[in-house]
Amino acid sequence: MIGRLNHVAIAVPDLDAATARYRDRLGARVSEPVPLAEHGVTTVFIELPNTKIELLEPLGAESPIAAFLERNPDGGIHHLCYEVDDVAAASAALAESGIRVLGSGEPKRGAHDKPVVFLHPKDFFGTLIELEQA
Template sequence: MIGKLNHVGVATPSIDESVKMYRDLLGATSITDKWAMPEQGVWVCFVNLPNSQIELIEPYGEKSPIHGFLAKNPKGGQHHICFEVENIYEARDALVAKGATVLGEPRIGAHGTLIIFVHPKDMGGMLVELMETPKDAHH
């Protein structure tokens, strides 16, 4: 079912500070501007690597779902991991049929394709995002 490791989601108290770290300390050369996703409660920015991406997420608004994570991990850290799938509904149905807890209905994610999240209790302690592979090559 799962295809590429699309990205690792990394929570941070400050995307601006994280961008400096990736650029100045790790020498990353392709980093997008940040933008707000109010419906997800996060600011988002991507560090592009040759084969995958780091998705930096910073809380947007008081109801951001990552406040809890940052309270436990004030410096930030790995928040989720995202694998590509061909069809989000088929993936969701297959997981539910096997007893996994899928969080919410499929919705549009930061890459413009449908995503779901699977509960860490069923995923070896990791919050797993599944996303439909974008149809264009630029992702």
């Protein structure tokens, strides 16, 4: 079902500082910040030859990333994103098998303007999983 690793997402308390650190210290190529109101975050992608790193900063106090940063004030790995051929079919099959799909279970548009769903971390050994349409 899952394909390649699309990205590793890291929640950060200061997106500008995190972007500068990756760009200036590691020489990484970074995207412009993109606010995603539907998900309550602003994202920046760090392009690597084999995958991406997504830096996430909360868009307001109601953001799930704000809650994550309350528990982890220095930031940290938030989720892994895997590609799937058909996110709606994958979501339905996983839900049928007992895996908890977060939210309504219906795919939303993600940072790459593709459908995504999130799977409950308790069903994947403490790791939040995002599935993105390939």
